Amino acid sequence: MSVLFEPVTLGELKLANRIVMAPMTRSRALADAIPGSEMVEYYRQRAGAGLIIAEGTAPSASGLGYCRTPAIYSAEQMAGWQRVTEAVHAEGGRIVLQLMHVGRAASQHNKPAGAATVAPSALRANTQVFSDCHGLVDTDVPQALTEQGIQEVIEHYRQAALNARQAGFDGVELHCTSGYLPMQFMATGSNRRNDAYGGDATARVRFAKEVIEAMAGAIGAGRVGFRLCPGNPYNDIDDLEPAHTAAALCAAVAPLSLAYLHIMRSPLQGLDAFELARQHSPHALILNDSFDGPSANAALASGEGAAVSFGRHFIANPDLVERLRHGRALSRFDRKTLYTPGKAGYTDYPTWQAVAQEVAQ
Numbered sequence: 001m002s003v004l005f006e007p008v009t010l011g012e013l014k015l016a017n018r019i020v021m022a023p024m025t026r027s028r029a030l031a032d033a034i035p036g037s038e039m040v041e042y043y044r045q046r047a048g049a050g051l052i053i054a055e056g057t058a059p060s061a062s063g064l065g066y067c068r069t070p071a072i073y074s075a076e077q078m079a080g081w082q083r084v085t086e087a088v089h090a091e092g093g094r095i096v097l098q099l100m101h102v103g104r105a106a107s108q109h110n111k112p113a114g115a116a117t118v119a120p121s122a123l124r125a126n127t128q129v130f131s132d133c134h135g136l137v138d139t140d141v142p143q144a145l146t147e148q149g150i151q152e153v154i155e156h157y158r159q160a161a162l163n164a165r166q167a168g169f170d171g172v173e174l175h176c177t178s179g180y181l182p183m184q185f186m187a188t189g190s191n192r193r194n195d196a197y198g199g200d201a202t203a204r205v206r207f208a209k210e211v212i213e214a215m216a217g218a219i220g221a222g223r224v225g226f227r228l229c230p231g232n233p234y235n236d237i238d239d240l241e242p243a244h245t246a247a248a249l250c251a252a253v254a255p256l257s258l259a260y261l262h263i264m265r266s267p268l269q270g271l272d273a274f275e276l277a278r279q280h281s282p283h284a285l286i287l288n289d290s291f292d293g294p295s296a297n298a299a300l301a302s303g304e305g306a307a308v309s310f311g312r313h314f315i316a317n318p319d320l321v322e323r324l325r326h327g328r329a330l331s332r333f334d335r336k337t338l339y340t341p342g343k344a345g346y347t348d349y350p351t352w353q354a355v356a357q358e359v360a361q
Contacts, residue, residue: 003300004293005325008050008307010284011222011259013094013170015050018300019321020286020309022262023053023098023173023227025069027339028346032112033064033071035080040087041347045318047093050307053262054084056100056175059160060153061115063181065106065139067132068341072097072160078167085168096171096225097164099157099215103181104142104190105235109134117142118149120185120207121192125236130339150197150207153181158214161224171223171259174212176249179235182208186245189238201241201248209252221256225286229264230273243271250280258283262309265289274304293324319351328352 005017030036043052058064058071071077081097088095104119109131111117119142128136145153161172176182184190185207191198197206208226216224228249231242239245250261261283266273277285285305287296296308314320316333323330329352337345350358 002297004297004308010051010225010286010306011171011257012220013051013096013223013259015094015307016092017050017321018307019050019296019324020307021046021049021052021314022288022309022311023055023175024311024315025055025066025339026346027066027068028341029068029070030080032074032076033058033069034074034076035070035084037083038343038347039070039080040083043084043095044087044091045347046314046320047088047091047095048319048321049093049314052088052093052095053173053309054095054097054169056098056180057160059099059101060156061112062118062153063101063156064111064115065102065117066129067110068339072099072163072167073156078163081164081167081169089168094170096173096223097169098173098175098227099160099164100175101153101157101181103184104139105129105179106140106142107131107137108140109137118145118153119143119181120145120190120197123190123192125179125190127236144193147195147197154207154210154214157211158218161215161218165219165223171225172215172219173262174208174215174224174226176208176226177229177232177234177264179232179237182211183232183237186249187237187239188241190236201245202252204245205249205252208249212253212256212258216256216258221258224256224258225260225262226253226258227262227264228273228277229266230276231266231268231271232264233267242266242268243276246273246276247280250277254280254282260284260286260306262286262288263305278304293327316349318349319353323352
C-alpha cells in the first residue's frame with residue numbers, strides 16, 4: 001500500500017500521507033459549544049493522519065442544533081479550538097475545520113436562548129434530534145431566510161473561516177451534504193424560493209457558491225475545501241435532480257483554486273459520485289465512504305482521487321495510519337458510545353502497541 005503513504009499537496013495544504021480523518025460529530029463539546037480537554041486529546045491521538053478534518057462546527061449560534069456540538073464564533077470557543085490545533089501541530093499533523101450550519105435540522109433545546117432556526121424555506125424537516133433534557137424531539141419549524149438574512153449567514157461563514165485560521169487551523173471545509181443548510185438550499189424539496197436563490201440548479205447552488213467564495217476571499221482558496229454527497233437523503237432531503245445539482249455546484253466553484261473536493265459515495269443506485277466529481281470538478285478529490293486500506297490504495301493507484309478519508313476506522317484506531325502501514329488488525333468501535341459524554345468510546349481506544357504490550361504481560 002505504498003501510494004497511501006506518499007505525501008501530497010492539496011492547494012496550500014501539505015500532507016505527509018494521503019490518509020485523511022473524516023469529520024465526525026462526536027458530541028463531546030462543553031457548555032456554550034466550547035471544545036474541552038477530551039477533544040484536545042482525541043484529535044492529538046489521531047494526528048498521524050495526513051490531514052484531520054475536524055468535526056462539523058457551527059459558524060454562528062443559529063448554526064447550532066444538536067446537543068454538545070462545537071462552534072467557533074466566540075473567543076472562548078476559539079481558545080478551545082486553539083488548544084486542539086496546537087496539540088495536533090505538536091505531533092506533526094495538519095488539521096482543517098469543517099464548518100456546519102445545520103439550518104432546519106435543529107431543536108431550540110440545543111441552541112442558546114434567542115438563536116433562530118433558519119432555512120431557505122419555512123418547511124420543517126420531517127425528522128427528530130436528540131436533546132439531553134428532553135430526549136428525541138421534533139425539529140423546529142424554521143424561519144425562511146430573507147435575502148438580507150442570507151447575506152448575514154454568508155458573513156458568519158466568512159468570519160468563521162477567519163476565526164478558524166486565528167485558532168490555528170490550516171484551513172476549512174464547507175459541509176454541503178447531510179441535509180444541512182447548504183444542501184437545504186441545493187435540494188428541490190427543501191428550497192421553494194422564487195428569488196435569486198431558488199428555482200433552477202444554478203440558483204439553488206448560489207448560496208453554497210457564495211459561502212465558498214467568501215471563505216476563499218478571507219483565508220485564500222487554497223485553504224478551503226467542500227464536501228458533497230449527491231442524493232444523500234439524510235435529514236429529510238429530497239432532490240429531484242441530485243446529479244445535476246452537484247454538477248452545478250462543481251461548475252460554479254470551478255474557477256476558484258480550492259484545496260479539494262471531499263466527495264462521498266452516493267447512496268443512489270446508478271449515481272457514481274466519484275465519476276461525477278472527476279467529470280465536473282477540476283479540484284483534487286478526497287474520496288470517502290467504506291474504504292479499507294487495500295481498496296483505498298487501489299483507488300489512489302488507479303488515479304480516482306488524491307487522498308482517501310476514513311471515518312469509522314479512525315474512531316477505534318487512533319493509530320490507524322501505522323496499523324495500515326504495517327498491515328495490523330483494526331479494532332471495531334462501540335456504537336453505543338458514539339455520541340455519549342466523556343472519554344468512554346472516545347479517547348480510551350488503545351493503540352495496537354498498547355494492546356500488544358498488554359497481551360505480552
